[in-house]
Amino acid sequence: DSGVTQTPKHLITATGQRVTLRCSPRSGDLSVYWYQQSLDQGLQFLIQYYNGEERAKGNILERFSAQQFPDLHSELNLSSLELGDSALYFCASSRAGDTQYFGPGTRLTVL
Amino acid sequence: GQSLEQPSEVTAVEGAIVQINCTYQTSGFYGLSWYQQHDGGAPTFLSYNALDGLEETGRFSSFLSRSDSYGYLLLQELQMKDSASYFCAVRDSSNQGGKLIFGQGTELSVKP
Numbered sequence: 001d002s003g004v005t006q007t008p009k010h011l012i013t014a015t016g017q018r019v020t021l022r023c024s025p026r027s028g029d030l031s032v033y034w035y036q037q038s039l040d041q042g043l044q045f046l047i048q049y050y051n052g053e054e055r056a057k058g059n060i061l062e063r064f065s066a067q068q069f070p071d072l073h074s075e076l077n078l079s080s081l082e083l084g085d086s087a088l089y090f091c092a093s094s095r096a097g098d099t100q101y102f103g104p105g106t107r108l109t110v111l
Numbered sequence: 112g113q114s115l116e117q118p119s120e121v122t123a124v125e126g127a128i129v130q131i132n133c134t135y136q137t138s139g140f141y142g143l144s145w146y147q148q149h150d151g152g153a154p155t156f157l158s159y160n161a162l163d164g165l166e167e168t169g170r171f172s173s174f175l176s177r178s179d180s181y182g183y184l185l186l187q188e189l190q191m192k193d194s195a196s197y198f199c200a201v202r203d204s205s206n207q208g209g210k211l212i213f214g215q216g217t218e219l220s221v222k223p
Contacts, residue, residue, distance in 0.1 A: 002153065033210060041215070042198065042213045042215040043200075045211065056203075056210045058210065088151070092154075099144070099159060100156070102146075102154045104152070104153050105152075105153055107151075
């Protein structure tokens with residue numbers, strides 16, 4: 001158990017819909033990272049927040065957005081969902097930026 | 112840009128030793144990390160090398176050569192439970208974010 005929690009574990013929705021994925025980092029970790037992993041693919045960095053502020057952005061689609069709240073939990077919002085958005089979405093947290101601890105992931109299926 | 116290359120799959124037998132190589136190209140470099148991921152599970156941190164040389168943690172060791180932009184993960188006394196995907200990752204130092212750039216992963220199959 002990494003100490004990072006993510007909800008929900010599974011999410012099934014239809015194209016065009018909007019969903020919100022939630023992540024709570026390890027106690028004391030200020031950085032939260034979001035990654036997308038499609039079938040048989042590597043981990044693609046989406047976005048990072050540090051203590052409530054956006055710190056780095058990857059190839060995140062404009063339909064996707066995220067935020068980090070004062071209690072340091074983070075939410076990833078995915079809208080106008082397409083079939084290709086079906087993937088595992090991982091959240092990770094870190095203290096120093098080198099070692100990232102990953103949550104169990106949310107498996108999103110878009111039908 | 113940044114890129115990492117590692118073999119897509121490796122097969123070995125139980126009790127053997129296997130080495131997974133990783134070469135990288137980055138605009139800046141803070142260190143090389145290795146993560147293990149079992150099918151559908153969360154990536155878990157294995158090791159981190161910031162300086163040249165070998166780091167040993169139990170049955171796993173990781174090596175880095177900064178001059179060659181190369182590293183490897185060495186797994187000894189392989190067990191069936193070691194069957195998983197292994198990812199190398201570099202920290203992107205082009206900004207202060209600390210984001211990790213991952214390789215595509217090496218799928219290790221351990222046979223009896």
